[in-house]
Amino acid sequence: MILDANDIPAGTELQADLCIAGAGAAGITLALALEASGLDVILLESGGDAAEPAVQQLYTGTVAHARLHPPADSYRVRRFGGSTTLWGGRCMPLDAIDFEARDYMPHSGWPIGLDALMPWYGQANALCEAGEFAYTAEQAFARADPPSRPMIGNFESDVFSTNTLERFSCPTDFGARYRNRLAKGRVRVVQHANLCHLPQTHGATRLVGPAQVKTLDAKAFTVAARAYVLATGGLEVPRLLLNSPGVSGNGLGNAHDVVGRYYMSHIAGTIGTLDLSGASSVWHGYDVSDEGIYCRRRLALRPQAQHDLHAGNFIARLHHPRIPDAGHGNGILSALYLARPIVPYEYAKRLYGDAPGGVGNWLAHARNVIMDAPNTVRFLTHWLTHRTLATRKFPSVIVRPANLRFSLDFHAEQAPCEDSRVTLGDERDALGMRRIHIDWRYTRQDVETVTRSLAALAQEIERTGVGSFAYDPAEVEAEMTRYGAYGGHHIGTARMGDDPRSSVVDANGRLHEADNVFIAGAAVFPTSGQANPTLSIVALALRLADHLQRQANLSTLPVPVTSTSSTAL
Incomplete structure (x- = not known):
């Protein structure tokens, strides 16, 4: 069912087994996956079904370097459906190498491997409406007649592949697409409900709650749940945690000053002239799968080449x-x-x-x-x-130049950097919460990833005889920072790991410092990889839903009731 927080009496205390904050890709996925679980679930969303300027304004904050990072309220949407109301729909999974601890990539290594996500990627593809989980041309077009065209004819390389795909969602607005299903289901969706504070019980219980919720009309109520999931995005998650002091007084889950650190996006840009007039054929457009899904090939730096070059993950597309x-x-x-x-x-x-x-x-x-x-x-x-x-x-x-002279559009992994971070500023929003301050930074490793990958590509283009790639190596850093932090990829601010001194959550997304708080979304990614994050956000949310339903045993956790006005709305 779908409720409006403005209709809930002030001072009410709602009770549930699980409270999810944020109805974007991660939060809606969790709610859908837990519909039939038997758990009593509440999904809080700050906005309504449409854009509301006063609600969106809650996202504003300050940025340390305006040239390097867009305003805090851009590339994310505070409404039902979240940023899926804005995204471009590009889907692809993370690669196995993204999960590895690599000696040349600082702070790399996930506590899980790609195998932990593989059971969920197929369902994630379905929720994103991106067709089957088939991310190579051979898998996606095995039955194509005539056979699918190669990206660059006669380009055979042990350094770069050309057969991996990007698949595209509609793009699917999760709010519009799944609203009716949630409206008819058991999950209580509460719109215009802003989670503002998660108090933590002092002592040995390590429990958090009840959650303090407000509307923009200054109405306040609480949600007492056995467990909470923060699915509010990579910038809002640290803001919520840091606005809740926790037992350390430095922020919930932040005893070791890790919350908000290691903030990553992706490194992207457009550079040079790629002349492919020597290739037997060139195809840089979209193929359409049997299910009607747009798919596109790209140049991808192979895993062994990444190790050999000491470069992060890197892909490139032929561009106008x-x-x-x-x-x-x-x-x-x-x-x-x-x-x-x-x-x-x-x-x-x-x-x-x-x-x-x-x-x-x-x-x-x-x-x-x-x-x-x-x-x-x-x-x-x-x-x-x-x-x-x-x-x-x-x-x-898609514009095909008659002379087959393209520019190169690249998209690369950003290295985790502990000084790239999200903190709290001095300003407060209409709810009384401190706003965020964003200090996004890139590192020499990021520059080297792009520099070495481009040089390797130029060498392979010339070696195979398909053409030439001309660019100015001295301009690489300027080109890769021309647009600053790439779009809405807010990654790593509450990273997953085994050591509480260098991570915020464990392998299941649970806060190291609390027994009943979990985080869903790209905030938990320890590294960014080359892939746009939405598909993996959805896959991780499905994995978390399974954990909450089957392993977390929420029934053993008490519901923290603090008032006599509880209701079963």
């Missing part, structure tokens, strides 16, 4: 020339430039960067559109029918 430069002469790209005023910030930042302005540049793009009118019209017609009006949207702009 930079949109702001009217010198490309392409009407399609210029039409996208002219549409800049209506493109959301989260996409405009990556599409345009620090685009040149002025009347002259605008006229040059308008000239391209007119001179290339037939191609522009075809593209806009396709975009309207296959993107704007389609339920399953064509994922991105």
